[in-house]
Amino acid sequence: MTTRRQFLSTMAALSAASTLPQSAFAQASAPVFAPRPGSWRNFQLVTRLEIAAADGRAQAWVPLPSLTESEWIRPGGNEWTTNAGSAEVRRDDKYGAQFLHVEWAAGEKAPVVEVTSRFASRDRAVDLAKPGNAPALSEAERRLYTEGTDLIPVDGIVKETAGRITTGKTTDIDKARAIYEWVVDNTFRNAATRGCGIGDIAAMLKTGNLGGKCADLNALYVGLARAAGLPARDVYGLRVAPSRFGYKSLGAGSEIVTKAQHCRAEVHLSGHGWVPVDPADVRKVVLEEPPGKLAIDDAKVVAARHALFGAWEGNWLGYNAAHDLTLPGAKGPKLEFLMYPQAETAAGRLDCLDPDTFKYTIRAKELTAA
Amino acid sequence: MEFTLENMAGGRAQLSEFRHRIVLLHFFATWCEPCRAEMASLQNLFERHAGRPLAIVAVNVAEVKPRVERFLAANPVSFPVLLDSDRTVARAWRVAALPTTIILDAQSVPVLIAEGDVDWGHPDIDAKIKELLAKELLAKSDP
Structure with a gap:
């Protein structure tokens, strides 16, 4: 039973709410995209x-x-x-x-x-604000993840671009983040690209056509990071479940995932180990998250952009990180x-x-x- | 640089088969958006210059044949399309971006390179093609 005191209290709360500025409502319902390591x-x-x-x-x-x-x-x-x-x-x-x-x-x-x-x-999230104690890569691993591949050269225009992006950045974290922000700001997801794209990053930079899908945009991140001296790799995989954060564009829509391939990226940072990054998914949120064609400063985009340097959601399978594979x-x-x-x-x-x-x-x- | 590649009929084709003509060596891929529109533009060019010593040789870079077949069903062309499945020819010709078109004179020497898509119906482009053809016809008429 509602007492007169409770009713008055509720009325007072409603009255106070009606005088709150619009930004307070926006803050209260701000989208959340915050993967955190939890249960498997x-x-x-x-x-x-x-x-x-x-x-x-x-x-x-x-x-x-x-x-x-x-x-x-x-x-x-x-x-x-x-x-x-x-x-x-x-x-x-x-x-x-x-x-x-x-x-x-x-x-x-x-x-x-x-x-x-x-x-x-499970979800991943690396706290880059705290020093970590992850083991360093071996020399062989560092070489493998900083070398060029057939479509991801680390010299020429890729090296020049990476140099421009990281000018003035002194730490590896700052360089890795600068490249991430650059890819988010300068590329776009092209719905017409077949599959996940091909990842011919020198051609992308040379032509100035920075549109594509995950295998293009995240390969660009990997190539630029490698060219800046940071070990990085594409991880090729498949979305297998909806996003628990309500992002329709960042999950599988049904059990049939025949066309749900998605590659992500990682950059190896001293003390932190492999750090998840996914600038391509930021651009996917921009293009596809309902109602679609969101502004870069839309709250949903901002939340995803903030999270996807250092975290990703465990609704995805990473098959492998291989390039230039010869099939037996x-x-x-x-x-x-x-x-x-x-x-x-x-x-x-x-x-x-x-x-x-x-x-x-x-x-x-x-x-x-x- | 001579090469031999598979054609869409399953046979083999050599670049030297087109010697003694002006050749537009056109590198493309089906995933490359500008390549689709350019294919129609090239077909128009081919038809406009039918009967003249001009050949267009399209080279698909690193795609499987069924994908190229589907592309050509939607974007039909009358000139040969060859398959550079492992990028060997694109690399040899230093193709860095798609589409790229290299215009060869009748001795197979590159005379023009267009990186990016080209409107082959543009009057300036057409004038250049006609100029190259005129040189070639003049050379042939020389004793």
Whole structure:
């Protein structure tokens, strides 16, 4: 029962609220995007691949969760069923990317493989304001993550641009942050880009066309960071669940995640270890977060921009951080990165960006919620 | 720099097959937005100069054939399209950005390089092509 005293108290509160300035309401309902390490979440991923137009011998390469990082990802094993003659887990020597290599005999009319992978992940957040005690990279690791790749050169226009961005920045954190802010301010997400883009960063800088998707924009971050002397890497993966912070653009919309590939980036900072960064997702929020085409100073964008230098959400699987991957047994050229299932028939390599013709589906399911 | 690449019919094509003509060696990719509009512009150029010693050779850089086939179904062209699947030819020709077009004279010597998309119907561009063709025809008529 409401007493007269309570009623008067409520009326007084309402009256006070009605006199609050608009900014106080805005502050009260400000969007929150603040991943914090918490409970681990367990996921199951099922990749089903059928080669629709098998003509002669066929083979496929299905990416498997390959990263083990105690702070945020733990692979939980893979199983598969197939009518192939052979199926074997392979690992590339340079980056440790794992994939299932499946080979069908020429007589197989309906090649099919279904791969079930399990993994656990959780949010990440690195407090860059406090000194850390993360171990340093080995010399070999530092070399690997500061060198150029086929599409991410670290000399020429990339080096010149990185030099301009980091002029006057004396610490690695300041340099890493300056590059992050520069990528957010100078690039845009291009909805017309197929897949996640290709990541030809020298061409982007040379032409001045800084539009693309995650494999373009985050590759630009990685290349600029490497050119500035900071170890950095792209992590190629897949969104597997909605964002718990209500950001529609930063999560998977359903269990079917066939086209939910997304790559993120990391920069290695002394004392802090690998630090998550994702300027491409800031640009995704700008373009796609409802109602769409948000201003850069929109509160949702500001919150994501603040968080995505140093944190990311664990609703995503990182497959691997490999570049320029040679697929064993393949007739086609090496891959810029391995984020999509790949296959070849006698006619050549299939189009991994056309899953409906290829064809493949990927389903993700959370097994245990935090 | 001679090269041999797979064509869309599954055969092989060599650059030297186009010798004794002005050649527009056009590097493109289907993911490159300006490349789509430029393909139509190149097709118009090709049709305008039909019967003259002008060849257009389009080289797709590092994409799988089914993707290029789908692109060409939507953007049909009458000139040959070749597949540089591992970027070997693009690298050899120092192609740094797509699209890039290198105009070769009849001796396969580069005379012009256009980095970025070009409106091949622009009067200035057309005049340049005609000038190159005129030189070539003049050279052929020389005893």
